[in-house]
Amino acid sequence: MARVRVTRRVHFSAAHRLGREDWSQERNLRTFGECARTNWHGHNYELDVTVAGSVDPDLGFVMDLKDLKQLAEERVAAELDHRNLNVDVPWLGDLNPTTENLVVAIWRRLAGALPDGVTLERLVLWETPRNYVEFTGEGLE
Amino acid sequence: MARVRVTRRVHFSAAHRLGREDWSQERNLRTFGECARTNWHGHNYELDVTVAGSVDPDLGFVMDLKDLKQLAEERVAAELDHRNLNVDVPWLGDLNPTTENLVVAIWRRLAGALPDGVTLERLVLWETPRNYVEFTGEGLE
């Protein structure tokens, strides 16, 4: 049976800053530059969630796109939208919210929540229209 | 020799609805929701056709982009543009026109039509600016 990838894009707007809790602000600024400024900045993030699976011969779906949208919005976008990523999100803890760290955290949040036979294939997280990260689960223990 | 992927995007505007001929409309509506409404709806589809091959050392081409464009437009876009995907297209038959089923049907339509040494690598079919499917031929008998 044909194996197809299906992608849904969701959106969230959030504040963050880069830096480690256990480092001085001076060291954070030296390491992360303007991204470490004390009073936060923010972005319009776009997240492309891609799943893969066989096309169900009865339905013509890998999975219902409405279910994929709901999953991505409820488990991720609604939790991050209009929030501060350093402070407000329990499942991010005190993570330094680089896009790399965010995409891995979002992967853990979504990977176990898919229907049987459907796998999480790839996440693409856009921080601005000119930079993004991709994760396929590689190297995750 | 370097192996490069080359992509051309083509466009078509079409009507469709989701549903199976052999199911009652009540069952189609229960399964496919608003996408199964009787009187059709439609989309501006974008199709990215990606081929791969060695770069011809004389020409600097994997294949002439004008030929790829012509192939994608003549064999796919012109056949689907300003049509009803459930009714008007002989090579779709009575396929339930989900994006998954469409992208597999388009693959079959293009895979055998490429020049020697050039392979069809990937199709990406956008139904809206926020959802798309990808197919690489995986699982096709």
Added chain:
Amino acid sequence: MARVRVTRRVHFSAAHRLGREDWSQERNLRTFGECARTNWHGHNYELDVTVAGSVDPDLGFVMDLKDLKQLAEERVAAELDHRNLNVDVPWLGDLNPTTENLVVAIWRRLAGALPDGVTLERLVLWETPRNYVEFTGEGLE
């Protein structure tokens, strides 16, 4: 007080065909070409709704963007989304659904529904990413 324009974009996917009920299909095809084909085609429409007004000194709003979004979605997008514009929409009647006719009909649907002191300034209706119409109410009796 500063007068500012505020725009919200909403989306709907719909089927239609061009043609007049009181003309033969032969005449419709001669006049409207492939757009008049019997079995419909469709588009992803984008509608930009622009209102204007003074900035409320207490709130910093011309009007609450959430209210504008709700108005545009409830009175327009939800009524047209996943519908056939020739057949399914009572307030379009048997209008020939050219983008020009649609944008004027949408104007009538929105102009009277705005809060006091806020005026409907402009509608932009995109039928494809390469063509759109604009209407500012000019010439409407």
Added chain:
Amino acid sequence: MARVRVTRRVHFSAAHRLGREDWSQERNLRTFGECARTNWHGHNYELDVTVAGSVDPDLGFVMDLKDLKQLAEERVAAELDHRNLNVDVPWLGDLNPTTENLVVAIWRRLAGALPDGVTLERLVLWETPRNYVEFTGEGLE
């Protein structure tokens, strides 16, 4: 002589929240909803700066686009980028940073800084890809 409008787009990423200093947070939340959350959120803003003037017959320019870019970046984008709009920007003071209030403040910042014979014609400020405000100086005392 022909009068032409010239536009340059600049970008900034910033944090903000909606609310008034002189209102309780409870009242701010009731009025501004999720936009008033205590710990900020943020956006990728795009600002289109449009100037107008006669085309200089010697140069073929209304004004040098590099100068327009520099002006927009130095006086606006660099001052707002990677900042908190409620806290960090002296020329915003304690303004409630709605897009309406922001676009008027940016207008005041740019209007007097243009070369002789060139006028500030229009500002468009995008907060997300689906909503923006426009200001032409109307109503400004």
Added chain:
Amino acid sequence: MARVRVTRRVHFSAAHRLGREDWSQERNLRTFGECARTNWHGHNYELDVTVAGSVDPDLGFVMDLKDLKQLAEERVAAELDHRNLNVDVPWLGDLNPTTENLVVAIWRRLAGALPDGVTLERLVLWETPRNYVEFTGEGLE
């Protein structure tokens, strides 16, 4: 009768450089910077052609969009595409091809070619995704 604006976008890819034939290359470089480099550079231009008129009550059209597209492509895009704007285009003569000068020249080329009752309303010429010029015929003798 309602008066509506209709826009069609066309594309052309061209080479150019800024500079005056009657100035030394040294003076051109001092004035126009990298844009004056001897061996040309180039752009993907997008041109939005906007016409306005009453909506024909029989057809629902201001003018047939296919005719507008054909006009813009034949009289402008096909003449400029894959050309050098300084050298190859008789109706540009030895114009210094700034976007301001180009948009005025394109206006002259299109304004007289429209059907009765339809007026050329606005041209928008994008040189890159971040800068564009607009012309409405203002100041043209």
Added chain:
Amino acid sequence: MARVRVTRRVHFSAAHRLGREDWSQERNLRTFGECARTNWHGHNYELDVTVAGSVDPDLGFVMDLKDLKQLAEERVAAELDHRNLNVDVPWLGDLNPTTENLVVAIWRRLAGALPDGVTLERLVLWETPRNYVEFTGEGLE
């Protein structure tokens, strides 16, 4: 450790034409069509540079995005921007500047310049918004 891909997009505007120095212009025109015209044409190129590596547990970075941007701009974009790709760029030599040949040349220019532990994963080079090439280093001796 999680392995993530990080992408930065950079821009350049350049002139070129397709053709071989050792072929007659007649043969070049027969082979490359309008792309071989004598007086050049040009494009707004977009280049997506994707690197991959483990996420540094101290920093949360695969590599600092500012360094990646600087590398892509200094070694590639600044060298090609506002240039003629056939004539002006020493490291392109007399290469026939098809997008396939360009992307391979850019790969050679970037692959050795990355920090330890970070690999060049993929280049995507857009010549227009509707066609692009991808290269992953495959087949390079």
